[in-house]
Amino acid sequence: MISQDAALLAYEFTFFFCAVLAYTYLKFVKKQSFNLFKERVKGYAAVCETIGQFFYVFAMSSNAIIAAPMIASYSIFSVILSRIFLKEKLGRMQYAVIMLVIIGIALLGLADEL
Numbered sequence: 789m790i791s792q793d794a795a796l797l798a799y800e801f802t803f804f805f806c807a808v809l810a811y812t813y814l815k816f817v818k819k820q821s822f823n824l825f826k827e828r829v830k831g832y833a834a835v836c837e838t839i840g841q842f843f844y845v846f847a848m849s850s851n852a853i854i855a856a857p858m859i860a861s862y863s864i865f866s867v868i869l870s871r872i873f874l875k876e877k878l879g880r881m882q883y884a885v886i887m888l889v890i891i892g893i894a895l896l897g898l899a900d901e902l
Contacts, residue, residue: 792846792849795845795849800838800841844859847859853896854896857896858893861889861893864885864886864889867882867886
């Protein structure tokens with residue numbers, strides 16, 4: 789087990805290393821220019837990702853038994869939101885799986901209270 793600070797630093801250094809590799813590839817292999825200040829949207833996305841990672845590590849360190857399934861269930865909520873806003877069609881099996889996941893999350897929440 790590592791501390792929250794060490795986990796966050798490891799994450800940030802890993803993606804910093806990936807950024808250096810990507811920049812090197814763009815600059816020297818593809819011969820493309822890259823100006824960090826002209827990529828504002830990508831910069832905002834990176835800041836939001838970093839903030840999200842901070843909260844992820846905080847949640848996992850405080851109560852991982854509840855946080856892990858809640859975080860992993862984002863895909864189910866994405867499906868529900870796509871049904872609501874994008875009017876995607878779902879089959880009976882998909883609805884059944886969504887209900888099972890929601891019931892499982894509720895059971896985990898109840899188990900933590902006991």
